[in-house]
Amino acid sequence: MSLIHPTALVDPAAELAADVSVGPYAVIGPQVRLGARTSVGAHCVIEGRTTVGEDCRIFQFCSLGAVPQDKKYAGEPTRLTIGARNTIREFCTFNLGTAQDRGVTAIGDDNWIMAYVHIAHDCVVGNQTILANNAQLAGHVQVGDWAIVGGLTGVHQFSHIGAHAMAGFGSHIAQDVPPFMMVDGHPLAVRGLNVEGLRRRGFSAERIALLKLAYRVLYREGHTLAQALAQIDELAGTHPDSEADLTLLSDFLRSATRGIVR
Incomplete structure (x- = not known):
């Protein structure tokens, strides 16, 4: 005592x-x-x-x-x-x-x-x-492994933040944030892939390159969510070393209940 x-x-x-x-x-x-x-x-x-x-x-x-x-x-x-x-x-x-x-x-x-x-x-x-x-x-709210939530950030009820995602200072999160992404602002927007965070956690250059491809498919090529998911699934099937990362991303997208930040 x-x-x-x-x-x-x-x-x-x-x-x-x-x-x-x-x-x-x-x-x-x-x-x-x-x-x-x-x-x-x-x-x-x-x-x-x-x-x-x-x-x-x-x-x-x-x-x-x-x-x-x-x-x-x-x-x-x-x-x-x-x-x-x-x-x-x-x-x-x-x-x-x-x-x-x-x-x-x-x-x-x-x-x-x-x-x-x-x-x-x-x-x-x-x-x-x-x-x-x-x-x-x-x-x-659910927050995945290795996620970072910046100061003064508010997260709306039932929202999910995926693994390895990062939300910047003062973000207003009212939709689901996919794994590996960086978001901030009000209204919230995806700013890119959390590359530096992934490097610090030991992700290889090859794994990061595949996630960059998935990011472009999801956010930069004008696809619908269904079209983007189909392409991400194809990427996972042809790159065994990154299959777990891409499956984590696609499973999150399919299970999102509040829609994803996009």
Whole structure:
């Protein structure tokens, strides 16, 4: 208990690994579980059915696991799950899920979440993402692995952001952002392929070249979405090394529920 500050209020029913640290005046509720080596800063409130994985750093003044900002919520036993090795900076707010959706708000592993980020009910955030200061995710939003959401960006409910996509500062996202693309502005527009991000993640020149071809097919050659999908499928079939990338892109396009940014 030497890692728990004497002014912190930790419910006896909470499950904390032996090496969890909790700062001054933090409040930990009875249904909270915190994994090994996780640290909780001063004045944080972690409540509800919330699970946090190992090696997370939660900075001061965060609110995690509060009830959803949804008038339909009636006290159902919904959850918030946060994976391992996440950095969660000051004043972040993550809410529980709702019974109307999957019942859980889920954040994966190795995410870098900056100050004042809001993650609403039933959001799904993947792994290795960056959510910059004041990024705001409305309910039911999904963010793919390695995606970057710029500061002061608002994401409309039910919108999806694909893996390896990047949204610039102050974007207004109300449609689905396909994987690998860079978008910004209001109205939102695709500015190109996220080439530099892909290079930093070890994508080969050949993989990037094929994704550039797919980008041109989708955005620069005047095709309908159906025509573009047919051509992307053909590209995938003839380039085995890039098949997984192109399949990820085409599957996302086919499953888009709010239409894609185009």
